Amino acid sequence: MTTRPDPVAAPDDEARALARRLIDGATHAALAVTDPADGTPGISRIAFGRGPDGALLTLVSALAPHHAALHAHPACALLLGEAGEKGDPLTHPRLMVKARAEFIAPDDPARPAIRDHWLAHHPKAKLYIDFADFAFVRFAPVSALLNGGFARAFRLAPEDLR
Structure with a gap:
């Protein structure tokens, strides 16, 4: 039996920069x-951004x-990146x-700066950001996989995303 080489590479500076551009x-x-009710996977579109830190x-x-799901099971995954207007979306x-989800408490001293930063980048959130049922969630990366296009896949560590 022959073994194939791993097609996923260690990141280089170009891969790290692309990953950061996708995040930013x-x-x-x-x-x-x-899903905490039955243990099956679920997916949702969420607002996303970086905090001041x-x-x-x-x-x-x-x-x-997904609020209840993250409380019950903080392990999660995010997918970032948009298909372009032309060509195969997979390219x-x-x-x-x-990542692991961490809810930010309403009385966390960092929350006011997070709130202000969020509104600077998501101004429409002003309509609901202060509702009692809304909470910020920080995603602590565990690992990442960058697909940079055909034959360009890279495994990244949390520090590669900073």
């Missing part, structure tokens, strides 16, 4: 969670199913980030 340019992401963030309502760069 994203205003939304797909979020994969585990560079952390990966979202703002989520307690009414959203466009995308980044999957495996």
Whole structure:
């Protein structure tokens, strides 16, 4: 039996830069969670951005199913990157980030700066950001997989995303 070489490479500076561009340019992401009711996977589109410290963030309502899912099972995954207007969507760069969700408490001293930073990048959130059921969630990356296009896949560590 022959073994194939791993097609996924260690990141180089170009891959790290592309991953950071995908993160920095994203205003939304797909979020994969585990449904606490039955243990099956679920996925949702969420608002997304970086915090003032560079952390990966979202703002989520307690009414959203992924809110309960993240509380019950903090392990999750994010998908960032958009298909271009032309060509095969699978040839466009995308980044999957495996992470652990951490809810930011309403009385966390960092919350006011996070709130202000979020509104600077998501101004429409002003309509609901202060509702009692909304919370910020920080995603602590565990690992990432960058697909930079055909034959350009890279495994990244959390420090590669900073």
